[in-house]
Amino acid sequence: MVRWQPDASLRLSEAALSLYAERGFDATTVAEIAERAGLTKRTFFRYFADKREVLFGGAGELRELFVTATAAAPASATPIEAALAAALGPAAEMFSERQDFARQRQAIIAANPELQERELIKLSSMAEAIAAALRGRGVPEQAATLAAQTAMTIFQVAFERWVDQPDPHALPRLISEALAELQALTAPAPAPLTG
Amino acid sequence: MVRWQPDASLRLSEAALSLYAERGFDATTVAEIAERAGLTKRTFFRYFADKREVLFGGAGELRELFVTATAAAPASATPIEAALAAALGPAAEMFSERQDFARQRQAIIAANPELQERELIKLSSMAEAIAAALRGRGVPEQAATLAAQTAMTIFQVAFERWVDQPDPHALPRLISEALAELQALTAPAPAPLTG
Numbered sequence A, B: 001m002v003r004w005q006p007d008a009s010l011r012l013s014e015a016a017l018s019l020y021a022e023r024g025f026d027a028t029t030v031a032e033i034a035e036r037a038g039l040t041k042r043t044f045f046r047y048f049a050d051k052r053e054v055l056f057g058g059a060g061e062l063r064e065l066f067v068t069a070t071a072a073a074p075a076s077a078t079p080i081e082a083a084l085a086a087a088l089g090p091a092a093e094m095f096s097e098r099q100d101f102a103r104q105r106q107a108i109i110a111a112n113p114e115l116q117e118r119e120l121i122k123l124s125s126m127a128e129a130i131a132a133a134l135r136g137r138g139v140p141e142q143a144a145t146l147a148a149q150t151a152m153t154i155f156q157v158a159f160e161r162w163v164d165q166p167d168p169h170a171l172p173r174l175i176s177e178a179l180a181e182l183q184a185l186t187a188p189a190p191a192p193l194t195g
Helices: A008-023 A030-037 A041-047 A059-072 A079-083 A090-096 A099-110 A113-136 A141-163 A171-186 B008-023 B030-037 B041-047 B059-072 B079-083 B090-096 B099-110 B113-136 B141-163 B171-186
Strands: none
Touching: A008 A030, A008 A041, A008 A099, A030 A041, A059 A079, A059 A090, A059 A113, A079 A113, A079 A141, A079 B171, A090 A099, A090 A171, A099 A113, A099 A141, A113 A141, A113 B113, A141 A171, A141 B141, A141 B171, A171 B079, A171 B141, A171 B171, B008 B030, B008 B041, B008 B099, B030 B041, B059 B079, B059 B090, B059 B113, B079 B113, B079 B141, B090 B099, B090 B171, B099 B113, B099 B141, B113 B141, B141 B171
């Protein structure tokens, strides 16, 4: 395996995540993050607006990946498949290289109600952007909202399973499984057998 | 129809909602709400912790309705049906008497990002409580999360349609329609015809 030469942004992220895990998010200062990364506060602020941005700085890129893949999905894709196109492809690849980061990030967010709120808002804004992309494919207004929000639910559930299991490439499979599970959950109850 | 004798809490709510709609939520003070209701600030604070509580004070009651109905749904109900049992029954009845309030509230929330965040958090906390109730029915851990979040998505979409249409009793029908729509959206793409 090629050894990865961490750039300043990555070093700062890693330092921040270990400090958040050790001391809690609230108790960690930017000065401490910079110090642990062997960099200055000024360098920190070149990459991140504040210490929360270390956890949410990738949100714009992720939303972009989802929107682009939704728009580019084949015409034959169902709305849910189109909404999940990134999660099954480019986003899953991106995450497969960052599973440790993702796992640590999930644990930090789970420990902090304010960060959980931020995460909810991020997912909701992704759902809105995906819904807009679905409308661009001709999906009717409210079906697009339903499909996009459902896709985010599936992504979230699969993502939580993914961070806790060993194979970094398992995300697409876990998404397909969660989708199949949802199909089973929403299926009408079978009619009672007769005769 | 029997004329409803508004109590202090209701008068305060109505005064607050019209002020939020006229001036915006941020620009409205508790003193103004109390004045419009013909009551004192002290009375306001007997019913509401702050001006946001006017919009979110019912959240606990609503969550309770959902959780109770989920737990009490017949054993034959699918997890999604159990999660939606309140929305199809007691919660829909409660809302049918408050459609004007609900419509005004939706518009006020839609106009204010902070209130939107609060609403997201409310819905997420409801989804968690419903998921716990589903687990109490024997639904496996993650299926419960999927079903509860999906139920909240369906409820939200149906509720948004409901506030904007004339029949206050239409919510259960709109929920059934949204569920059917979701079933169609999650259905696997049909296999291409052959032969």
